[in-house]
Amino acid sequence: ISQAAQLLDYAQSTVTAQIQALETSVGQPLLYRTGKRITALTPAGETLLPLAQRAARLAVDMQTSFDREAQPSGTLVIGASETVLTYQLPALLVAYGKHHPQVRLVIRPFRYEALLDQVRYGNIDLAFLFEQPLRSSKIETTCLRQAEMILVAAPTHPLAALPTVNPQDLEDVTILFTEHGCGYRPLLEQVCLEAGIRPMTNLEFNSSEAIKQCVIAGLGITLLPHIAVATELQAGQLAMLPWSGTPMPIYTQAAWRHDHTASPLVQSMLALSKTMLEDGTC
Numbered sequence: 001i002s003q004a005a006q007l008l009d010y011a012q013s014t015v016t017a018q019i020q021a022l023e024t025s026v027g028q029p030l031l032y033r034t035g036k037r038i039t040a041l042t043p044a045g046e047t048l049l050p051l052a053q054r055a056a057r058l059a060v061d062m063q064t065s066f067d068r069e070a071q072p073s074g075t076l077v078i079g080a081s082e083t084v085l086t087y088q089l090p091a092l093l094v095a096y097g098k099h100h101p102q103v104r105l106v107i108r109p110f111r112y113e114a115l116l117d118q119v120r121y122g123n124i125d126l127a128f129l130f131e132q133p134l135r136s137s138k139i140e141t142t143c144l145r146q147a148e149m150i151l152v153a154a155p156t157h158p159l160a161a162l163p164t165v166n167p168q169d170l171e172d173v174t175i176l177f178t179e180h181g182c183g184y185r186p187l188l189e190q191v192c193l194e195a196g197i198r199p200m201t202n203l204e205f206n207s208s209e210a211i212k213q214c215v216i217a218g219l220g221i222t223l224l225p226h227i228a229v230a231t232e233l234q235a236g237q238l239a240m241l242p243w244s245g246t247p248m249p250i251y252t253q254a255a256w257r258h259d260h261t262a263s264p265l266v267q268s269m270l271a272l273s274k275t276m277l278e279d280g281t282c
Contacts, residue, residue, distance in 0.1 A: 001015050001016055001019075001038065019031070022048075026044060026048065028042065028044040029042050029044065029045075030042055030044055030045035030048060031045055071100060071102055072100050072102065072103050072264040072265050072268045073100075073102035073103060074102075074103060074104070074265055075103070075104045075105075075106060075265075076103055076104070076105055076106070076125055076126065076265040076266070076269060077106045077108065077123070077124045077125045077126075078105065078106065078107050078108070078124065078125065078126050078127070078128065078269070079107075079108045079109070079110050079115050079118050079119070079123075079124035079126070079127045079128075080107065080108075080109060080110070080115075080127065080128040080129065081109070081110065081111070081112055081115060081128070081129045081130060081182075081183070082109060082207065082208060083130055083208055083224075083225055083227075083228050084128045084129060084130060084252060085107070085109050085128075086208075086209075086228070087225070087227045087228055088128070088227065088252060088277070089107070089128060091276065092272065092273055092276055092277075093105060093107070095272060095276060096268075096269060096272055099268075099272065100268055103265060103268075108124060110124075110127075111179065111181060111206065112129065112131075112179070112181040112182045112183055113180070113181030115127050115129055115255075116129075116134075116136070116139065116255060119139055119255050119256060119257055120138055120139065120257065122257060125256060125263065125265065125266055126254060126255070126256045126266050126269055126270070127254065127255040127256070128252065128253070128254055128255075128273070129183060129252075129253055129255065130147055130182075130183045130184055130225060130250050130251070130252060130253075131183035131250065131251065131253050132183060132186075132187075132249075132250060132251065133251060133253075134253060134255065138257065138258060139255050139256065139257060139258070140255070140256050140257070140258055141253050141254065141255045141256075142253065142254050142270070142274070143251040143252075143253050144251070144252045144253060144254060144273055144274055144277040144278065145251065145252045145277040145278060146249055146250070146251050146252075147225045147226070147227065147249075147250045147251060147252055148225065148226040148227075149184055149187060149223055149224070149225055149226070149248045149249070149250050150223070150224065150225075150226050150229070150240050150241070150243070151165065151188075151221055151222070151223055151240070151241040151243050152215060152221065152222060152223075152224060152229050152232075152233070152238045152239065152240055152241065153215060153220075153221040153222075153238070153239055153241055154215060154216055154217070154218045154237075154238065154239065155236060155237075155238070155239040156218065157218065157221065157239070159173065159221060159241050160239040160241060162241075162242065163242060164242045164243075164244040165241045165242055165243050165244060165245075166243075166244045166245050167191050167192070167194070167195035167197060167245045167246075168195060168197065170191075170192060170195070170197055170199060170221075171197045171198075171199075172199070172200040173199055173200060173220065173221060174199065174200055174201045174203070174219060174220030174221070175188065175192075175199040175201075175203075175220055175221055175222065176203045176204075176205060176211050176214055176215060176219065176220045176221070176222040177189075177203065177204050177205070177222070178204070178205060178206070178208065178211065178222075179204055179205065179206040180204070183250060184223060184224075184225070184248070184250045185223075187223065187248035187250065188223045188248065191245055191246060191248070194246075195245075201220070203219070203220065208224055208228050211224065212224070212228070212229060212232060212238070215238060216232065216237045216238060221241065223248065225250070252277055254270060254273060256270075
């Protein structure tokens, strides 16, 4: 009895009382006793033992089943813009798969202007994008992390040699823009508009990777998130221009429909993305 109490972390008197209650319930003694010592199981005890062991296994199986059902399962459809999908989502998706192996992830890349429409229509459960803070009557959003936006050029570009670069320095400079609808394109357009300047040439691309290669080749300058050019900056292929104009903040955001707020799949992905993006893990 004392060994059983120690194993269960119960008081010895509690175990004794439970055995006595069990004997009362079955109407027969379950243990042979000599004084205060237990010497063996009675025939009733021998009959009850395998049944009790089976009941204990069933209790464990039942709890395991409930624990498994409590874990999110099903299919989660995620949409993302190119930059987020390329530079932030991979680490998040790997971590989510380890935490929730029963969830099937479907990843769909969309252009910026189509991404929120896909959320509104219910074609995707959750969207990740670079954008200024969003407000919508049909869409819930949350800002996960502020992204550092920087102007970059080839190291040999004349602006790369300046101690500071202000909006007036962009006059007659070739600027490579992302496509219309991109969340951070209006930031640089607004700077040019407020300064009353017009770039000599503005070229438009629907791929940040294409923009980077053209900037590296010396075609012009561009505005991109730091995470999108970190490798090229470290390799010396690009130079960050010392911008002294108005800051151009942008945010990594998640967006989902109001009626998907209670979805365990959406909530589990949001919880992990908040943790990983806020602490810089991805």
